[in-house]
Amino acid sequence: AQTVTQSQPEMSVQEAETVTLSCTYDTSESDYYLFWYKQPPSRQMILVIRQEAYKQQNATENRFSVNFQKAAKSFSLKISDSQLGDAAMYFCAYRTIEYGNKLVFGAGTILRVKS
């Protein structure tokens, strides 16, 4: 079974600075998806960024980018120019490529942004 590990329970960053959230996973699959979800205090789950394992290029969405290291099974999220609205719980998640397969979540990292 696949597992996802987020080793940082909590991180802090100064407004306008850059922060990196770590995620590692374990799988025997060669093709799969990886996701970062943001959960603000409202507890809604918001997709931040998605990476397909067969793509070597790291995904980027505005201030959010990932460092995907397939051999190391590592998938970190970098947030540049951090804003107060970035403060939230961030979950890393894994899914196989088979249609309809479930997401497997990590335990989450609380990100605090200081003004």
Added chain:
Amino acid sequence: EPEVTQTPSHQVTQMGQEVILRCVPISNHLYFYWYRQILGQKVEFLVSFYNNEISEKSEIFDDQFSVERPDGSNFTLKIRSTKLEDSAMYFCASSEAGRGGYTFGSGTRLTVV
């Protein structure tokens, strides 16, 4: 942008009562899911549903739980005889076939007293 809609946003129920949580997935999506998040803990998979039947369920999804797609738009989670430990945030999600992502609803906060 299409949304997954969940109702109610918050429900309080007495222990032992039955509750039904409702979801309207995105109309062209084919796969539907329920996840649960106990306060402060990780998001856990409950069940996936495709072509009018359960395609996968977790060990959490025991006989107390059931899902149904009663018409072409709604997707419901029923919890029979609720327990205190069922208090959690319940998320509905849907996905299209292929390499598309998931879309989550805004969740239903269930409080069992």
